[in-house]
Amino acid sequence: MINIEGPLRTHYPVVIAGGGSVGLSLAAELGWRGIECLVVEERTGLNQHPRANAVASRTMEYYRRWGIDSAITKAGIPPDAPADYLWVSTLHGRELHRISLPPFDELVASRIAGDYAEDEHAWSPYLKTITGQNEVEAVVLNYVGGLAPVDYRFGWRLLDFSDGESADGESADGESADDGTGGANETVTCRIEHLGSGRVETVSASYLVGCDGGRSTVRRQLGIDLDGRAALASFVSLYFRAPDLINKHSFGHGNIFFPLHRDNRGFILTWDDDATYTYHLILEEGQDWESIDPAKAVADVLGEPVDIEVHSVQPWTAHALVAEKYRVGRVFLAGDAAHLFSPTGGFGMNTGVSDAIDLGWKLQAALQGWAGPDLLDSYQLERRPIGIRNTEEAADCFDRLYAVMQYGDELDATGPDADAFRAELGVDLKDQEKLISSSGTLLGYRYEGSPIVVPDGTPAPPDDARTYVPVARPGHRAPHLWLDDGAAIYDRFGPCFNLVVLGESPPDPSQIVAAASAAGLPLEVLRVTEPAAREIYGADLVLVRPDLMVGWRSDSVPADPAAVIDQLRGAAHLPN
Numbered sequence: 317m318i319n320i321e322g323p324l325r326t327h328y329p330v331v332i333a334g335g336g337s338v339g340l341s342l343a344a345e346l347g348w349r350g351i352e353c354l355v356v357e358e359r360t361g362l363n364q365h366p367r368a369n370a371v372a373s374r375t376m377e378y379y380r381r382w383g384i385d386s387a388i389t390k391a392g393i394p395p396d397a398p399a400d401y402l403w404v405s406t407l408h409g410r411e412l413h414r415i416s417l418p419p420f421d422e423l424v425a426s427r428i429a430g431d432y433a434e435d436e437h438a439w440s441p442y443l444k445t446i447t448g449q450n451e452v453e454a455v456v457l458n459y460v461g462g463l464a465p466v467d468y469r470f471g472w473r474l475l476d477f478s479d480g481e482s483a484d485g486e487s488a489d490g491e492s493a494d495d496g497t498g499g500a501n502e503t504v505t506c507r508i509e510h511l512g513s514g515r516v517e518t519v520s521a522s523y524l525v526g527c528d529g530g531r532s533t534v535r536r537q538l539g540i541d542l543d544g545r546a547a548l549a550s551f552v553s554l555y556f557r558a559p560d561l562i563n564k565h566s567f568g569h570g571n572i573f574f575p576l577h578r579d580n581r582g583f584i585l586t587w588d589d590d591a592t593y594t595y596h597l598i599l600e601e602g603q604d605w606e607s608i609d610p611a612k613a614v615a616d617v618l619g620e621p622v623d624i625e626v627h628s629v630q631p632w633t634a635h636a637l638v639a640e641k642y643r644v645g646r647v648f649l650a651g652d653a654a655h656l657f658s659p660t661g662g663f664g665m666n667t668g669v670s671d672a673i674d675l676g677w678k679l680q681a682a683l684q685g686w687a688g689p690d691l692l693d694s695y696q697l698e699r700r701p702i703g704i705r706n707t708e709e710a711a712d713c714f715d716r717l718y719a720v721m722q723y724g725d726e727l728d729a730t731g732p733d734a735d736a737f738r739a740e741l742g743v744d745l746k747d748q749e750k751l752i753s754s755s756g757t758l759l760g761y762r763y764e765g766s767p768i769v770v771p772d773g774t775p776a777p778p779d780d781a782r783t784y785v786p787v788a789r790p791g792h793r794a795p796h797l798w799l800d801d802g803a804a805i806y807d808r809f810g811p812c813f814n815l816v817v818l819g820e821s822p823p824d825p826s827q828i829v830a831a832a833s834a835a836g837l838p839l840e841v842l843r844v845t846e847p848a849a850r851e852i853y854g855a856d857l858v859l860v861r862p863d864l865m866v867g868w869r870s871d872s873v874p875a876d877p878a879a880v881i882d883q884l885r886g887a888a889h890l891p892n
């Protein structure tokens with residue numbers, strides 16, 4: 317429910333500080349699981365300045381489970397619009413490179429016809445969905461508003477909290493207080509201010525999650541530092557409406573334009589039907605973002621003036637930073653509070669949403685009493701390496717893009733030398749396609765060495781930014797496939813663990829079911845008879861975790877099913 321006024325309750329199982337994309341997604345995941353939570357968001361409404369435009373296929377797979385995927389698609393670029401990305405000198409100069417993805421409608425039609433133009437179209441029900449972050453948040457907020465377990469509050473700020481532990485994981489008396497479920501203290505105490513009245517209330521929570529963005533109060537209070545590369549570049553983001561702009565250049569619709577000329581370098585994102593844009597202009601060192609005149613900046617890149625109506629102007633800085641820890645006792649970090657990205661590649665929000673999905677079921681397990689002592693710690697052991705991997709990939713995309721933004725008028729010069737220069741540049745620009753086509757990054761991540769995954773000894777496929785290898789190796793994403801009745805296999809997975817039984821004559825899984833039941837671990841059995849599923853999943857029995865990751869697989873029932881179940885719930889570790 318969405319609430320502004322009214323007193324808070326004295327206790328919530330989970331308090332989420334920050335109600336942006338990640339806080340909303342965590343609230344949705346918890347609410348969908350029936351777990352009560354409070355979300356406090358200091359803004360009085362959603363941030364209307366669009367930042368992310370690329371909703372990853374993985375994120376859409378989670379949203380599909382909540383039934384909001386088509387609302388997100390509809391809220392974005394029209395589904396019949398081509399998805400073109402253009403590298404240009406300026407909007408009045410040359411096209412230097414282009415990548416074209418099929419419109420969403422075409423993708424659906426080719427799937428129904430069983431005709432995939434490329435492997436990439438078969439890896440997920442979605443490619444990239446181009447919907448502004450403000451629109452995405454509005455759809456998720458609407459979903460959250462219908463979830464009785466969620467108490468979402470605009471206009472409330474987390475001031476501080478106490479759980480008796482410091483950043484090194486020790487309690488005030490120097491003893492390690494962590495028994496796995498959060499430490500000797502039963503709760504964390506949060507002081508929360510109602511900004512309209514200045515009233516401060518105190519609530520206790522079993523767990524606190526800081527989804528409070530790059531300046532995270534929660535991270536700062538925990539004393540957690542960020543590692544990596546700070547301040548790759550500073551930008552000013554101009555959000556404006558200019559219906560006539562498309563008529564003043566010759567490129568037609570583009571989802572993103574990358575002007576490379578050093579005087580105009582940055583990127584221009586198109587929203588709606590080619591009338592509204594954000595121009596992210598890279599600032600020179602020491603340049604003040606407030607000194608930028610939006611109308612002049614747009615006229616400069618376009619080569620002539622155009623009428624613009626400015627909606628908002630915001631500065632931002634690209635980083636590649638990851639928190640040293642994602643958890644201290646009962647307090648967790650997720651999203652930008654845990655990692656700060658360069659937006660090149662479109663990974664920041666999407667990585668944060670996957671954090672929320674990893675954490676959601678683990679908090680549920682801890683609250684419902686079926687988590688073992690390693691389960692909550694597995695959150696940072698699984699997600700922090702992905703934070704490092706993805707921030708580094710985004711920084712690599714930034715470095716490659718920035719390297720080709722050093723040129724001036726030679727980009728548009730004529731003559732054989734200029735042609736030769738552009739041909740050479742074209743090779744670099746082809747390399748930039750992973751900015752857009754990044755299924756390997758978005759789908760191919762894996763939780764190598766996780767204490768709650770049972771390895772099966774098979775080798776890992778290469779971790780390549782562009783190419784995803786569908787594989788149900790433990791620690792990887794359960795692969796997507798369409799079933800014979802037209803459903804996605806994900807549509808069959810419940811919110812609990814799913815034991816997928818495949819092949820022509822699989823073993824009887826009842827001993828595994830009994831072991832799960834004895835441990836209190838919620839498990840459903842899903843019989844899938846399609847031969848293609850057996851082929852992709854690579855075993856007769858595959859245990860898919862509540863976050864759609866594979867935890868274990870085998871062709872036979874394990875000798876000690878209880879030991880496997882215990883490892884999946886973080887209660888024991890099998891010898892490798």
Ligand SMILES: Cc1cc2nc3c(=O)[nH]c(=O)nc-3n(C[C@H](O)[C@H](O)[C@H](O)COP(=O)(O)OP(=O)(O)OC[C@H]3O[C@@H](n4cnc5c(N)ncnc54)[C@H](O)[C@@H]3O)c2cc1C
Pocket residue numbers: 333334335336337338339356357358359363367368369370371449472473474475527528529530532533553596632650651652653657659661662663664665666667668
């Ligand atoms: C230009 C640009 C383009 C981008 N493009 C993409 C893209 O295409 N794809 C992608 O995945 N990512 C993209 N990103 C990154 C994405 O915007 C962020 O990663 C995402 O917003 C992180 O979400 P969050 O919820 O963690 O943090 P935020 O969106 O920062 O939300 C944090 C919220 O916490 C609130 N808050 C802070 N402190 C408190 C407190 N003490 N109490 C209560 N509330 C508090 C804030 O008001 C805010 O609403 C882009 C970013 C930029 C700048």
